[in-house]
Amino acid sequence: MDGNDAGTAQRVHELRIGLESSQPLSTPPGPLREVLDGSLPGWRIDTLLTDDSELWLIRGRVDEHVGTPEYARRAHTLVQEILTTGVASRAEADLPVTAFGRSVDALRSSDAAEFPPGSEVRRWARDAIRCDDAWSIEPTRGAGIRIGHPDTGYTVHPRLGRDALDLETDRDLIDDDDDALDPLMDPDHSPWPLPFPGHGTTTASVMAGQGTEERGIVGVAPGSRVVPLRAVESVVQLFDSDVARAVDHARSTGCDLVSISVGGKGFFGLRAAIQRAVDAGMLVMAAAGNNVRIVVAPASYPNCLAVAATGPDGQPWPESSRGRAVDVSAPGWGVHVAGYEWVDGTPHASVFRSSGSSYAVAHVAGAAALWLAHHGPEALRARYGAGLQDAFRRVLVTAGSRVPEGWDAGDFGSGIVDAAGLLAATLPSPDDTIPRRGGAVDAPITRLAAMVNESETDLETALAGWFGLAGPELRSTVARFEGELAFHLVEEPALRASILSGSRTRAARIGVPASCSPAFAATFL
Incomplete structure (x- = not known):
């Protein structure tokens, strides 16, 4: 068993509980220690985020397998036992959900019948958001903007381009090291729900791909750079605490925005990490979800932009999550990406069509990178401070989106992102913003x-x-x-x-x- 296999074997039986407490828990009080000693063998407790003494993460090993109902019951039961001690003001299990319906193979199928007419042309999605017109306004195509990207990590894919990646500040939150390389585990032998090795590469290619039109993928903001943050091993958030620490790493290393193409049931530690990023003048956006219809977290959070998926001619993707939490939509149905196809257990770099709100949020992230580069991220932070996200949302849902005929704004947001309209729009005054639909109250x-x-x-x-x-x-x-x-x-x-x-x-x-x-x-x- 190699190191990666050994780490996987450990994680599939790891149970995590997040705590919020104003008292230091590095040495847990007696009542909490008694509960953990009785319910979670080999437990340990650490702070969740850097420079934060109120959010804590408990980890331990259990017999139950991650993703099973028995595992969920064990975690939920431990949460209630912890709350009875009175030590923590909040406790929540950090665990995945598996009810995402179709397999990932259906999302990345090479069968043309899986995709809508009009998606055969590689550049259709960029054309749908008026990318060329946006480049005329922002000729550097996002130069200087760094996009934090919590996902499966990076690969040096020949159709993505090495220069699209910032490998100086990347981070592996799973193995806790400075190399976010995606190990590309054979999905047929993965223990995780909905594994998608190379998912971080496919989504990065949409944002910043530096290939050519004929051979490769041209991203929405090929002048920007993606900071790979390896935090998941599938398209669901296995442990939201890893995604939370990834968002926090993006903030602490000076990323300008964060694009999250995974989702789950949520976790208050992730919500806190996103709020710290927003308060620092960053933009944070996430995929609305696939196949479950309801909007998954963190896209459902008021402090995060939510993006649903559409196809050619502006029709909504039938499998996209939708609802009043969605801010805007973008191409995600039959999008051409740089990724990997598996033959006899071996990954082969290729370009293929794939579907998911993962790509919809990647298109919006690329448009956001163009907007930030056009106005200057420092100037925008000086103007709006912690209100930058709301200012961006106002421009995005007004001049920055187009409304197709028959559009369902109640489910799919303000329209389809229009990168050129976004860049051409006049900046709002700092007091003239649109709070997130669904309310801003943290309840x-x-x-x-x-x-x-x-x-x-x-x-x-x-x-x-x-x-x-x-x-x-x-x-x-x-x-x-x-x-x-x-x-x-x-x-x-x-x-x-x-x-x-x-x-x-x-x-x-x-x-x-x-x-x-x-x-x-x-x-x-």
Whole structure:
């Protein structure tokens, strides 16, 4: 077993819990230590983010395999045991969801029938966002802009271009070293849900590819550079804590924006890392999700831009997540990318079509890099400070997007990104911004409502009926179970339907999913 295989074998049985506490936990108080000693053998606790003494991460090994209902139940149960100690003001399991439907092979199929008419031409997606016109306004094509990219890492793909990558400040958050090289594990032998080796390369090629039109991929902002941050091994966030630390690394090393082409149920530590980046004057955006319809985290967070996927002629991609949390859409259905095809267990560098909101957010990130380069990132930060993201959002959803005929703004945002319109627009005054749709209040019901595309009032009414609670008691219960609620809303369709119906009778009828903690199950049975 080589080092990479050994590390994988360890991670598939690693359990992680995030804590928020104002008291130092490097030496845990007795009650917390007793819980961990009894439930999580070989545990250790560390700070989650640099220069932050209130967010902590507990890790330990369990017999259950990551991604199974039994693993989720173990994690959710431990969270409730920790909360009973009173040591932490918040605790949440850091675990993946697997209910993303179709296999990744369907997203990157070479079968032309998988893709819409009009996607045969390699440059169709750039044309759809008026990229050439944007380059006329910004002839450096994003020079000097660095894009932090939490994903599967980088490869030196001949159709991407070595100069598209910043390998001086890259980081591997999985192996904890300074080389974010993607090991390109054979997907047929991966232990992870929805593995997509080379995914970081495919998405980077859309942002900053330096190939040619005939042989390779030309990115939206080929003058910019992508900072690879290896934080995942599939298209779902296996451990949001790794993505959180990747976002924090992008902030601490001076990246101008962060593009996240993965998603999951979310984690408050990731939300905190994104907020620190936004407060530092960075732009942060994420893919809305695929195949589950609801908008996954972190795209669903109010402090993160959410991007849905479209195809040629502006038609929405049928498998794209959608909802009121979406800010804008961009090409993601049948996009040409630089990546890898597997033959007899061996990766072969190639160019092929692929689909996913991963590529939609990559197009918006490329357009954002052009916008930052055009106005100057330092000048923009001086003008807007922590409000830069809201200022960008205002330009993006007004002059920076075009609206096709019959557009569904309630599900797919303001329109399809228009890079040329974005760059030509007059900058708004610092006081003239558009807060994120779905509200800016940092409250559990706000975040959950954005995820499931319900109004906060309707969701609160449904939760009140489902829990049989109201007022402060309801809000404290939702806060206590927010992480587990988010997990079930994504992972358990029957339970999601029950929750949104507000019917306790229906909840009792479906029974207790194997992923539920006993404490959560007791609230509705």
